[in-house]
Amino acid sequence: MRLLFSLLAIILLTACNTKQTTNDTQAHIEGGLEHYVYKDSTDRVHILIDVTVPTASDSASMLVRDSLLRVIDQEFAFDWENTRTMKAYNGEDKSLKAFIDYYGSNALKELNEAAEEDYKDRMQYLKEDTTITEKERQERIDETPLWEHESKIIKEYETPKYTVYEHNTYQYLGGAHGGVGGCGSLTFNTAGKKITKFFVNGAEKGMQKLLIKGLMSYFNENNGEKPLSEEEVREFLQIDGNIIPLPVRNPYLSKDGVVLTYQQYEIAAYAAGMPSFTITYKDILPFLTEEIKELLEK
Numbered sequence: 001m002r003l004l005f006s007l008l009a010i011i012l013l014t015a016c017n018t019k020q021t022t023n024d025t026q027a028h029i030e031g032g033l034e035h036y037v038y039k040d041s042t043d044r045v046h047i048l049i050d051v052t053v054p055t056a057s058d059s060a061s062m063l064v065r066d067s068l069l070r071v072i073d074q075e076f077a078f079d080w081e082n083t084r085t086m087k088a089y090n091g092e093d094k095s096l097k098a099f100i101d102y103y104g105s106n107a108l109k110e111l112n113e114a115a116e117e118d119y120k121d122r123m124q125y126l127k128e129d130t131t132i133t134e135k136e137r138q139e140r141i142d143e144t145p146l147w148e149h150e151s152k153i154i155k156e157y158e159t160p161k162y163t164v165y166e167h168n169t170y171q172y173l174g175g176a177h178g179g180v181g182g183c184g185s186l187t188f189n190t191a192g193k194k195i196t197k198f199f200v201n202g203a204e205k206g207m208q209k210l211l212i213k214g215l216m217s218y219f220n221e222n223n224g225e226k227p228l229s230e231e232e233v234r235e236f237l238q239i240d241g242n243i244i245p246l247p248v249r250n251p252y253l254s255k256d257g258v259v260l261t262y263q264q265y266e267i268a269a270y271a272a273g274m275p276s277f278t279i280t281y282k283d284i285l286p287f288l289t290e291e292i293k294e295l296l297e298k
Helices: 059-077 096-128 135-142 206-221 228-236 281-287 291-297
Strands: 024-030 033-041 046-054 147-158 160-173 179-189 257-261 276-279
Touching: 033 096, 033 228, 046 096, 059 096, 059 147, 059 160, 059 179, 096 147, 147 179, 160 228, 206 228, 206 276
Parallel strands: 046 147
Antiparallel strands: 024 033, 033 046, 147 160, 160 179, 257 276
8 A cells, every 4th residue: 555645625624733854763673573663744744654573583584574574665665556656675774774764754755745735725725715714714724634644564463383463554634534554464474474365265155144243243342232133234334246255454363263354445434444353263264275274273
């Protein structure tokens, strides 16, 4: 996913304090992991990149590290059509700090340019608006929202056979609300191979009862009123036909079962959030690939 710089509709929100450019960074290595935080702000934009990757201590950790860094490159250096718009980092300094500083500083510059253009458009709109008083005009100028982009990679879970990292992003570009994205769970075996195929072919159709049961538990947990029926839950869904698709994000192999998470707008409206639920290994085992079954063997 890459920064979306399309200028959104002019919607004035709650006031946000503007900030002068001030780069605030931290770096830390412990227990075979390298953690680095890049933070920077301008009067229009705030950016945060918080990344944890394994140190390059052996071939497996090098593979995992490289795969996670490619996630950052994909996020910041490609547009929605998967066209590269920023050169990949190729500096002599191979540290995590140098890598993240490169993408953070370039992203901040590009995002700030877009935010400045958006600010100019807002000011022009307010200048030409004859329906408000000068006091109201100034109040709305003061309430101009700060754009934000946050990206995080954390180590989520580990067993003797696999390790799970989590990549999540949040972006707010001055519209009605921000958006959550990212790759979600990234699973690697002990050899450093990234696992990409979790389900056997045709699993989607066979899992329909499990999927609707999981979605019912999600919506009922967040409903707070009388439990919703299957029919009522299906009314929340915005899908073609009656077949509920598997999430675009890869699942998370937790200690309790396989966690499936749908992104915003993937199968329901924004207000539905990110529907997420756990299917026990006992129920989902017939639909998992042999590779995944081997990872789950004790």
